[in-house]
Amino acid sequence: MAAMVSCADCRMTVPQSDSFFGTDGSVLCARCHSMREAHVQVERGRAAAYEQASGGGLIMQAIQMSAADDQALRGHGELAAIRRPAPAAAQQACQRCRAVVATSDITYSLAGESLCPTCSAAYDATADRQRLEGSLWRGLALGFFLSVVGVIIVHAMQRPDGEKRGALVGCGVAFVFYLFLLRVLAAGMH
Numbered sequence: 001m002a003a004m005v006s007c008a009d010c011r012m013t014v015p016q017s018d019s020f021f022g023t024d025g026s027v028l029c030a031r032c033h034s035m036r037e038a039h040v041q042v043e044r045g046r047a048a049a050y051e052q053a054s055g056g057g058l059i060m061q062a063i064q065m066s067a068a069d070d071q072a073l074r075g076h077g078e079l080a081a082i083r084r085p086a087p088a089a090a091q092q093a094c095q096r097c098r099a100v101v102a103t104s105d106i107t108y109s110l111a112g113e114s115l116c117p118t119c120s121a122a123y124d125a126t127a128d129r130q131r132l133e134g135s136l137w138r139g140l141a142l143g144f145f146l147s148v149v150g151v152i153i154v155h156a157m158q159r160p161d162g163e164k165r166g167a168l169v170g171c172g173v174a175f176v177f178y179l180f181l182l183r184v185l186a187a188g189m190h
C-alpha cells in the first residue's frame with residue numbers, strides 16, 4: 001500500500017507520491033501547493049511593480065506602489081475565492097448575514113469574504129478597499145501639514161499601510177517645500 005501523508009494546509013490525506021514540499025518544508029497536496037505558488041506569484045508581481053516605481057519621483061512612486069498594492073490585494077482575494085472548497089450540496093453561507101444560498105450566487109469581497117446576492121448588492125468595493133488600504137491622500141495631507149507629527153500619528157493609530165506611506169511622502173514633500181521657501185526668503189533679503 002502506498003504511503004499516505006497529510007497536507008499541511010487542507011489536512012487532506014494524499015499519497016506521498018502526489019505530495020509536494022512547500023518552501024517552509026511542509027508537506028502539501030497538489031492543490032494547496034499550486035495555491036501557495038500562485039500567492040507567491042502575486043507578491044512577485046507587486047515586488048516587480050515596486051521596483052519599476054522606484055525610478056520615478058516621490059509622488060509618482062507612492063501612486064504606482066498604491067496601484068500595485070491594489071492589484072496584489074485583488075489577486076490574493078481572487079485566489080482566496082478559488083481556494084474555498086465548494087460544498088457537496090452546492091450551497092454556501094454568506095459570511096455577512098449567514099444566509100445559505102446557492103454557491104453559484106455567491107460573490108466575494110476584496111478580503112475574500114463570501115457574499116449572498118443581497119449583501120453583494122449592498123457591498124461597497126471602494127469603501128472596502130479604503131478600509132483595507134487606507135487613503136493615500138489622507139496620509140499625504142497629514143504628512144505634509146503636520147510633518148513628522150503626522151507620520152507619528154498614522155503609526156500610533158495603526159492606520160493602513162497606504163496611509164502610512166502617504167504620510168511619509170507628504171512629510172518629505174513638505175520638507176523640500178519649506179527648504180525651497182527658506183531659500184526664496186533668504187534670497188529676498190539680499
Ligand SMILES: [Zn+2]
Pocket residue numbers: 007008009010011012028029030031032033
Ligand atoms: Zn491541501
Ligand SMILES: [Zn+2]
Pocket residue numbers: 094095096097098099115116117118119120
Ligand atoms: Zn448575505
